[in-house]
Amino acid sequence: MVFAIPFPAIDPVLVQVGPFAIRWYALAYIAGIIIGWRYTLVLAQRGPKPATGPAVTARDMDDFIVWATLGIVLGGRLGYVLFYKPGYYLYNPLEALQVWHGGMSFHGGLVGVILAMLLFARRRGLEYWRLADIVAAATPIGLFFGRLANFVNGELFGRTSDVPWAMVFPHGGPLPRHPSQLYQAFFEGICVFAVLAVLEWVFRVRERPGTLAGAFLVSYGFARIVGELFREPDAHLGFLFLGVTMGQLLSLPMVLFGAWLIQRGRRAA
Template sequence: MPTLALPFPAIDPVLVHVGPLAIRWYALAYIAGLVLGWLYARWLVARPALWGGTSPMRPQDLDDALFWATLGVILGGRLGYVLFYNPAYFAANPADIVAVWKGGMSFHGGLAGTIVALVLFAHARGIRIFSLLDVAGVVAPLGLLFGRIANFINGELWGRPADVPWAVVFPTGGNVARHPSQLYEAALEGLVLFLVMLLVVRLGGLKRPGVAAGIFGIGYGLGRITGEFFREPDAQLGYLAFGTTMGMWLSVPVVLAGLALLLYALRRRPAP
């Protein structure tokens, strides 16, 4: 082990066994992000003053929206990984496309899938599409925070080789000290972005449909691009042109779309 490195914390990825069932920290982290996000979303829509006097949806609507969003995350995340990160493998092994239990999900694909699912749901329920996307944008950093911490506990998606005092030697990363990039992303995409979205809500951003969703897109995209400078790219892709990564390229459209939505929302009159 390199002398200036921290050993990977001895965290058993399995919290407890209940008979043949293994309850993993990884799964619990994602469940915690979903549940806390759902509870926070219900709190938001139950306060009409945040929306200019009339909430655009009922708390009960979010129960069904959560199901639609979960489907969008799973289907979009898997399809995004297949298309962007390992198309050659899945072209040769199409049966493995549905083998999600083997791993392989793309956040950008999950984001796209969630947007499509929520747009369809909003249309079916007669809910303002941008307002529903605003709710998703405000609560999404909670899921990102717990998800990135789960990546760290699972010892996956580790960073590039580093000589900083807090570098970590991951069990699956060879005898190399690396950036704990999962924690960097948990801080940027999770904690910092969550605080930014809290401020947006506090300043009345929900009164202008699309503002919160636009700011989330900008914040996530910039946070992800920053994190990619410290994250080891996927082995099957490596570095792309000019030392960039696939995560960087996929984040650029997210930033641009967020900026366009924000400018559009600010040009419209706020809710009365």
């Protein structure tokens, strides 16, 4: 006999008045963006001051928050449409605009934020990698809240399992499964944030621009690749080849590029 923890039936809608609804999913994004923005202000005020060129200031981060939000939402949605369901949205293009139904890609959001940083840094005359280091340090905050929202929605659940903490998810069939959203919230959010915080506050790696951004890419990439071992692949994609999932495939280039950035920073030291 298999025992499982009952899935907590949390209504994805926090408050609804007529057609207007406030969803936990939206609140998670708002919380991640706001708390992450406040953390970037602390990092901007902390320095370090570059030898040449302007430093990234708290005012810069105040202005960049709008750019980052657009990059996250537009990039995340477009990435989901292109990476995960291109055929479906080709025949249902208007549904691609219905973000409130869920369906966001971290890798698409990452590309969106990278483009936003490139444009913003060029407009302000800032060194790109100094801006990227600050944004990277705050990104795990948003990842943490996003994974919690996935859990509340009962989506992106794990593979079937007989571990004592397995759960039966409403849309996952009758068998108990890993609560992989919570695993990912811990590893992609808390653990990655801790790694970057130690590198910043103890080792002060921002003195080598690009190193902290590289550390984020490597640590998140590894966390995502491991987390995918417990997560049920998207039903419409399944396993791609040799048991690899789309999330793992998209994370591998992140790890490789992040490792190059770290090595670049060491050579520049």
